[in-house]
Amino acid sequence: xxxxxxxxxxxxxxxxxxxxxxxxxxxxxxxxxxxxxxxxxxxxxxxxxxxxxxxxxxxxxxxxxxxxxxxxxxxxxxxxxxxxxxxxxxxxxxxxxxxxxxxxxxxxxxxxxxxxxxxxxxxxxxxxxxxxxxxxxxxxxxxxxxxxxxxxxxxxxxxxxxxxxxxxxxxxxxxxxxxxxxxxxxxxxxxxxxxxxxxxxxxxxxxxxxxxxxxxxxxxxxxxxxxxxxxxxxxxxxxxxxxxxxxxxxxxxxxxxxxxxxxxxxxxxxxxxxxxxxxxxxxxxxxxxxxxxxxxxxxxxxxxx
Amino acid sequence: xxxxxxxxxxxxxxxxxxxxxxxxxxxxxxxxxxxxxxxxxxxxxxxxxxxxxxxxxxxxxxxxxxxxxxxxxxxxxxxxxxxxxxxxxxxxxxxxxxxxxxxxxxxxxxxxxxxxxxxxxxxxxxxxxxxxxxxxxxxxxxxxxxxxxxxxxxxxxxxxxxxxxxxxxxxxxxxxxxxxxxxxxxxxxxxxxxxxxxxxxxxxxxxxxxxxxxxxxxxxxxxxxxxxxxxxxxxxxxxxxxxxxxxxxxxxxxxxxxxxxxxxxxxxxxxxxxxxxxxxxxxxxxxxxxxxxxxxxxxxxxxxxxxxxxxxxxxxxxxxxxxxxxxxxxxxxxxxxxxxxxxxxxxxxxxxxxxxxxxxxxxxxxxxxxxxxxxxxxxxxxxxxxxxxxxxxxxxxxxxxxxxxxxxxxxxxxxxxxxxxxxxxxxxxxxxxxxxxxxxxxxxxxxxxxxxxxxxxxxxxxxxxxxxxxxxxxxxxxxxxxxxxxxxxxxxxxxxxxxxxxxxxxxxxxxxxxxxxxxxxxxxxxxxxxxxxxxxxxxxxxxxxxxxxxxxxxxxx
Numbered sequence: 001x002x003x004x005x006x007x008x009x010x011x012x013x014x015x016x017x018x019x020x021x022x023x024x025x026x027x028x029x030x031x032x033x034x035x036x037x038x039x040x041x042x043x044x045x046x047x048x049x050x051x052x053x054x055x056x057x058x059x060x061x062x063x064x065x066x067x068x069x070x071x072x073x074x075x076x077x078x079x080x081x082x083x084x085x086x087x088x089x090x091x092x093x094x095x096x097x098x099x100x101x102x103x104x105x106x107x108x109x110x111x112x113x114x115x116x117x118x119x120x121x122x123x124x125x126x127x128x129x130x131x132x133x134x135x136x137x138x139x140x141x142x143x144x145x146x147x148x149x150x151x152x153x154x155x156x157x158x159x160x161x162x163x164x165x166x167x168x169x170x171x172x173x174x175x176x177x178x179x180x181x182x183x184x185x186x187x188x189x190x191x192x193x194x195x196x197x198x199x200x201x202x203x204x205x206x207x208x209x210x211x212x213x214x215x216x217x218x219x220x221x222x223x224x225x226x227x228x229x230x231x232x233x234x235x236x237x238x239x240x241x242x243x244x245x246x247x248x249x250x251x252x253x254x255x256x257x258x259x260x261x262x263x264x265x266x267x268x269x270x271x272x273x274x275x276x277x278x279x280x281x282x283x284x285x286x287x288x289x290x291x292x293x294x295x296x297x298x299x300x301x302x303x304x305x
Numbered sequence: 306x307x308x309x310x311x312x313x314x315x316x317x318x319x320x321x322x323x324x325x326x327x328x329x330x331x332x333x334x335x336x337x338x339x340x341x342x343x344x345x346x347x348x349x350x351x352x353x354x355x356x357x358x359x360x361x362x363x364x365x366x367x368x369x370x371x372x373x374x375x376x377x378x379x380x381x382x383x384x385x386x387x388x389x390x391x392x393x394x395x396x397x398x399x400x401x402x403x404x405x406x407x408x409x410x411x412x413x414x415x416x417x418x419x420x421x422x423x424x425x426x427x428x429x430x431x432x433x434x435x436x437x438x439x440x441x442x443x444x445x446x447x448x449x450x451x452x453x454x455x456x457x458x459x460x461x462x463x464x465x466x467x468x469x470x471x472x473x474x475x476x477x478x479x480x481x482x483x484x485x486x487x488x489x490x491x492x493x494x495x496x497x498x499x500x501x502x503x504x505x506x507x508x509x510x511x512x513x514x515x516x517x518x519x520x521x522x523x524x525x526x527x528x529x530x531x532x533x534x535x536x537x538x539x540x541x542x543x544x545x546x547x548x549x550x551x552x553x554x555x556x557x558x559x560x561x562x563x564x565x566x567x568x569x570x571x572x573x574x575x576x577x578x579x580x581x582x583x584x585x586x587x588x589x590x591x592x593x594x595x596x597x598x599x600x601x602x603x604x605x606x607x608x609x610x611x612x613x614x615x616x617x618x619x620x621x622x623x624x625x626x627x628x629x630x631x632x633x634x635x636x637x638x639x640x641x642x643x644x645x646x647x648x649x650x651x652x653x654x655x656x657x658x659x660x661x662x663x664x665x666x667x668x669x670x671x672x673x674x675x676x677x678x679x680x681x682x683x684x685x686x687x688x689x690x691x692x693x694x695x696x697x698x699x700x701x702x703x704x705x706x707x708x709x710x711x712x713x714x715x716x717x718x719x720x721x722x723x724x725x726x727x728x729x730x731x732x733x734x735x736x737x738x739x740x741x742x743x744x745x746x747x748x749x750x751x752x753x754x755x756x757x758x759x760x761x762x763x764x765x766x767x768x769x770x771x772x773x774x775x776x777x778x779x780x781x782x783x784x785x786x787x788x789x790x791x792x793x794x795x796x797x798x799x800x801x802x803x804x805x806x807x808x809x810x811x812x813x814x815x816x817x818x819x820x821x822x823x824x825x826x827x828x829x830x831x832x833x834x835x836x837x838x839x840x841x842x843x844x845x846x847x848x849x850x851x852x853x854x855x856x857x858x859x860x861x862x
Binding site: 030031032033036037038039040041042044045048049052080081082083084089092093096148151152155156158159160161162163164165166167250251252253254255256259266267268 | 346347349350367369370377450451453454455471527528530532533549550551552576577578579580582583584586587589590591592743744745746748749750752782783
């Protein structure tokens with residue numbers, strides 16, 4: 001186990017280095033730069049700005065400088081928000097995206113596993129049909145449709161919530177619900193499928209034969225195996241909830257990191273692009289590792305090598 | 306697959322039913338709790354704002370900084386105008402210059418020297434008096450090459466300013482800005498400039514607080530962080546109270562402002578909302594008094610409403626296409642004119658219903674007292690267009706090289722490009738492809754001259770035709786077609802330096818006639834600036850530059 005984690009960690013570091021290097025050079029070769037704007041910048045102003053950010057040095061030098069400061073945990077100044085460093089921006093915005101992501105994940109898990117389980121144990125009844133249609137609808141309708149619809153109903157017509165912003169606790173409800181539902185839908189389908197496969201297996205019959213209550217059979221025996229597909233889905237899903245929150249953050253004007261991730265590329269904010277890419281790459285690698293460990297714990301057939 | 310139907314003893318079944326009921330109950334509880342949090346119709350931000358005189362305004366994207374010398378983008382001028390004040394201010398109706406920090410001023414008879422008398426009551430938000438030296442310091446700062454201000458050209462008419470900002474010279478005494486005493490400022494101009502007073506009201510002429518700037522960095526260091534809340538010192542009707550990254554900038558009434566008695570708003574919340582649809586929903590749910598944008602798809606719906614919040618003001622802006630006049634086929638003026646004559650501008654305007662845009666028959670938009678009439682060069686005349694194209698060697702478009710029209714990715718630009726593309730195909734037999742480019746790529750290509758035909762557009766900085774005609778002077782930074790005409794330069798500059806109004810306007814007409822004869826650009830329509838405005842907002846008047854001094858705005862449902 002220890003060897004597995006260490007070797008995976010080293011592999012991740014190597015992958016991260018490749019990601020950083022590739023991103024560093026790729027953003028530099030995109031046409032347009034951080035100072036390109038609708039209005040022309042005079043050559044002497046451009047020279048001053050480039051000197052200020054060290055862009056006048058040869059590219060390999062800038063790359064080495066960047067790696068050097070990265071080793072000290074310094075992601076550099078932002079080009080778009082010159083008063084703030086990338087570290088500050090990430091520090092400000094990651095907690096917002098994390099709050100949005102974790103609340104949505106909680107909703108997705110409760111709703112998804114709950115509905116999926118109901119659908120499985122009441123297979124081919126109206127409950128199953130309702131839950132399955134929820135799953136299909138949730139998968140097919142994108143968040144940029146569900147979001148404005150919920151805003152229309154609950155913010156504009158009923159006036160219960162604000163249509164956008166991230167100021168009050170109640171401002172969390174609509175965005176988390178929309179993002180939660182989007183992920184609850186596939187989770188409910190995976191749960192249903194996983195449970196159905198498990199429920200007719202011998203060990204479940206054994207459990208029932210031994211007189212275990214139905215509740216115990218489901219929660220203790222069936223779900224542990226039935227949720228395996230959900231767990232392997234959760235790795236990329238959690239990363240997706242955090243990275244893919246760009247749409248939700250835009251619809252609801254949430255000051256999260258998902259928007260910066262996308263906008264920094266449009267702004268050619270070289271340092272912020274790199275900062276967010278490093279953050280997400282590290283996040284995805286960590287989550288995948290966690291998923292592997294969780295799967296091994298849940299399924300004795302999976303062994304960590 | 307076998308359905309999981311456990312042998313159903315009644316006991317088991319009812320227990321299972323209880324469990325599922327429990328599970329269902331739990332789900333409803335979670336849903337209910339999450340909704341309960343905000344489950345009553347509360348007082349909206351707008352209603353509370355009306356009570357407390359707090360204006361909620363959408364401002365588009367978050368500003369980079371609040372330094373008035375580095376402010377670049379249109380909506381952010383609003384924040385600059387709340388936090389600072391220049392020597393003159395603007396009348397909210399037609400923006401004519403009114404006393405600001407200067408209570409009066411006089412020109413020398415030749416119009417080359419302007420002496421301004423500062424009011425004794427002008428104060429910084431920390432209580433320091435605003436002096437003539439503050440303006441000299443600020444001018445030196447914005448003209449310093451190291452600061453890199455994009456709006457230095459607002460000082461171009463001041464003697465020695467251009468030369469100072471182009472060199473690394475440290476001797477500011479060569480620049481014609483002098484403090485005669487603490488309350489008297491003298492400006493020397495290189496030539497008579499009719500609109501100089503208007504420029505003095507712009508944020509690039511706002512004073513900045515020397516002690517604060519030097520506390521956080523060198524005087525000409527950009528983005529030193531002196532504009533953060535708690536540090537910022539300004540001289541405007543409002544002071545900076547809070548800046549929540551990604552969300553809002555809050556400014557509160559400045560009790561030390563010399564005209565504080567006139568200011569009725571207690572606070573302005575500038576909300577950063579980039580997405581027009583999100584902003585419109587925020588407006589409808591009562592979070593905003595004012596929006597920066599209105600989604601194009603919603604214009605017709607709003608326009609059809611009785612007592613609509615939609616306010617469409619004419620805007621000092623012309624939407625055009627620019628030709629690359631250095632390369633074939635557009636190096637031939639006959640081809641350029643054919644392309645222009647082949648476009649029915651009324652149809653272009655009709656493609657944007659309820660937007661209020663007007664077909665352009667000149668480059669300078671109306672509204673300044675200047676009217677360009679006597680020329681029909683921008684009319685729709687497909688027969689004449691075909692004749693010109695044939696004369697240029699492309700009868701019925703035969704043999705015309707492939708041409709690409711560049712726009713940046715935006716639904717409106719795309720729609721307009723398609724309408725024009727169709728007219729060119731129909732009336733000239735020419736196939737033009739549309740290249741949608743991502744913003745930075747588009748601007749990079751356009752400024753670098755890497756285009757054949759490109760979307761272009763201009764918003765005047767001050768209310769005078771020269772704000773437009775200056776663009777196509779030889780070597781100008783925004784002169785995208787790289788138009789160079791000594792005749793045009795001479796006429797336009799002579800006009801700008803004429804103080805007598807009728808003579809000046811007549812000379813502008815001569816200059817514009819040359820421009821439209823050579824046609825480096827083809828104007829399509831005069832643009833507008835739609836906003837959604839809550840009826841409780843008073844004292845805000847549509848004007849050409851979309852400037853709305855907050856001194857005059859108040860809320861009353």
